[in-house]
Amino acid sequence: MEDDDPKVVPIKLRKCARCEKPVVHEFRPFCSRRCANLDLGNWFDETYRVPVEDADGLDDALNDEDLDAT
Ligand SMILES: [Zn+2]
Numbered sequence: 001m002e003d004d005d006p007k008v009v010p011i012k013l014r015k016c017a018r019c020e021k022p023v024v025h026e027f028r029p030f031c032s033r034r035c036a037n038l039d040l041g042n043w044f045d046e047t048y049r050v051p052v053e054d055a056d057g058l059d060d061a062l063n064d065e066d067l068d069a070t
């Protein structure tokens with residue numbers, strides 16, 4: 001039985017996290033220094049933002065209450 005897991009992708013097939021061009025090893029997970037810098041800029045702008053997962057949890061709790069009320 002062969003264990004051919006499609007989730008395992010060779011690093012050279014990775015795409016740039018910003019523009020989806022092929023990743024360059026030196027700048028991974030980006031294709032170029034420009035993309036890396038752009039992403040770093042975003043990251044610093046959004047430092048200390050509340051994680052999205054927390055907002056989802058709140059939504060779920062509110063939805064549950066709505067269902068109970070109806
Ligand atoms: Zn890129």
